[in-house]
Amino acid sequence: xxxxxxxxxxxxxxxxxxxxxxxxxxxxxxxxxxxxxxxxxxxxxxxxxxxxxxxxxxxxxxxxxxxxxxxxxxxxxxxxxxxxxxxxxxxxxxxxxxxxxxxxxxxxxxxxxxxxxxxxxxxxxxxxxxxxxxxxxxxxxxxxxxxxxxxxxxxxxxxxxxxxxxxxxxxxxxxxxxxxxxxxxxxxxxxxxxxxxxxxxxxxxxxxxxxxxxxxxxxxxxxxxxxxxxxxxxxxxxxxxxxxxxxxxxxxxxxxxxxxxxxxxxxxxxxxxxxxxxxxxxxxxxxxxxxxxxxxxxxxxxxxxxxxxxxxxxxxxxxxxxxxxxxxxxxxxxxxxxxxxxxxxxxxxxxxxxx
Numbered sequence: 354x355x356x357x358x359x360x361x362x363x364x365x366x367x368x369x370x371x372x373x374x375x376x377x378x379x380x381x382x383x384x385x386x387x388x389x390x391x392x393x394x395x396x397x398x399x400x401x402x403x404x405x406x407x408x409x410x411x412x413x414x415x416x417x418x419x420x421x422x423x424x425x426x427x428x429x430x431x432x433x434x435x436x437x438x439x440x441x442x443x444x445x446x447x448x449x450x451x452x453x454x455x456x457x458x459x460x461x462x463x464x465x466x467x468x469x470x471x472x473x474x475x476x477x478x479x480x481x482x483x484x485x486x487x488x489x490x491x492x493x494x495x496x497x498x499x500x501x502x503x504x505x506x507x508x509x510x511x512x513x514x515x516x517x518x519x520x521x522x523x524x525x526x527x528x529x530x531x532x533x534x535x536x537x538x539x540x541x542x543x544x545x546x547x548x549x550x551x552x553x554x555x556x557x558x559x560x561x562x563x564x565x566x567x568x569x570x571x572x573x574x575x576x577x578x579x580x581x582x583x584x585x586x587x588x589x590x591x592x593x594x595x596x597x598x599x600x601x602x603x604x605x606x607x608x609x610x611x612x613x614x615x616x617x618x619x620x621x622x623x624x625x626x627x628x629x630x631x632x633x634x635x636x637x638x639x640x641x642x643x644x645x646x647x648x649x650x651x652x653x654x655x656x657x658x659x660x661x662x663x664x665x666x667x668x669x670x671x672x673x674x675x676x677x678x679x680x681x682x683x684x685x686x687x688x689x690x691x692x693x694x695x696x697x698x699x700x701x702x703x704x705x706x707x708x
Contacts, residue, residue: 356380384675392685393454396426399690402460403643404428404451405650406470408439411661414673415439417447418657422463422649423642427684429454430677432670444469448477461636463647465489484636487591487645494587494622495553498580501618502549505576509542515573516541516566524569531562541573552577553584583613583622590626591645597638604631656680 356376363369401423408417415433420426431447433439451459463484464470474483520528520535528535538544551559551567559567571578586607590600604626613619626634637645660676685691 380679381672381675384678385671387675387678387682389678389681392681395685395691396421396428397454397456399424399426400428400455400457402457403463404459404461405463405644405647406447407465407647407650407654408433408467408469409654409657410437411658411673413437414670415443416654416657416673416677417443418650418654419447419451420650420653422644422647424690425649425688427653427681432673439469441469441473444473445477448473452477461640461643463644463650465647466493466630482636482639483633484643484645485630485633486647487634487637488648489646490625490630490634491587491591494625495584497618497622497625498553498584499549501580501616502545502552502577504618505574506542506545506549509545509574511540511542513541514538516544516569519569519573520565523572524565527565528569531560531565533562533565545570552581555588556585579612579616580619583607583610583619586610587622587626591634595638597635600635600638601631653680653684656684 356373359376360371360373363371399421401421403421403423405420405422406417408415410416413436415436415438417431417433417439419428419430421428429447429450431443431450433443458478459481461482461484462470462474462478463486464474465486466489470483474481517535517538520533520538525535539547548563548566548570551563551570554563556564567581571581586603589595590603590607595603607613608623608626613623634645637643657677657680660680661673
């Protein structure tokens with residue numbers, strides 16, 4: 354219940370009007386008085402062995418949050434000492450909180466590609482699998498490919514219509530079946546500017562119209578075919594059902610391709626998949642149910658940001674701490690495992706039979 358709803362309910366049920374500032378003061382005071390010891394015991398009893406870690410920035414404050422993505426549990430938080438900056442000391446403080454709360458060291462730790470975590474994760478837990486967020490790496494690679502596509506577009510004749518002519522010729526029947534209005538298509542440069550996302554969109558998600566248009570683009574400009582093949586190769590490495598051995602083989606084939614090594618943007622993209630990074634991207638393949646992204650902790654951070662958005666008074670460490678404690682207890686009461694007593698684990702990281 355929000356502060357506004359509480360205010361309305363007090364008036365409706367008791368005919369008592371309480372000022373918003375007073376209610377917020379009660380909210381902060383009760384949050385600071387909350388003892389999370391019982392919560393931490395419950396979280397430890399249901400810990401799966403997988404930890405997601407990410408930081409959230411909120412108007413000068415930086416908060417580190419750790420969650421368990423398999424059992425949907427928020428494990429711990431740490432408010433950074435310096436405004437708008439998270440240091441290695443802050444990360445180590447969060448790790449210290451996790452070591453205090455958890456009954457055993459994590460089996461898998463999932464983070465984004467921030468340099469904050471690169472060394473500290475394995476220094477703290479030497480035998481842990483450190484999984485890097487797949488989404489963040491793919492996003493960076495797609496951005497580099499789109500830069501290359503933009504460079505191809507900039508080198509086009511602004512009055513060229515080769516893509517339209519290709520669709521009117523060898524792809525006429527396919528374009529008609531897809532409902533593509535070829536006559537209304539703009540020049541090649543304008544079309545590529547609008548539809549450049551087709552060069553990085555996953556093939557399995559392309560509509561029939563997009564598929565036909567993409568093929569025509571590649572036929573009209575063979576350079577685009579190279580970039581599309583590269584993206585297909587990247588997606589193929591991390592496709593569902595691929596074993597670690599298959600992924601490593603596909604990764605080597607991608608990096609050894611001479612067609613990619615001669616293009617500056619693709620060389621930059623391949624650096625995102627250098628061996629030491631790649632090994633941290635395929636850790637999830639060793640298990641059947643470990644996520645390959647840190648989306649879970651980012652979802653919890655979005656909840657926190659939404660909670661903070663409605664009240665600009667919660668920007669001090671004490672008020673942020675109170676809000677986080679309230680959020681932890683709120684998520685606990687909504688959790689299917691919670692029934693007023695400590696539960697038992699419902700999900701553990703399971704080794705894949707193929708690994």
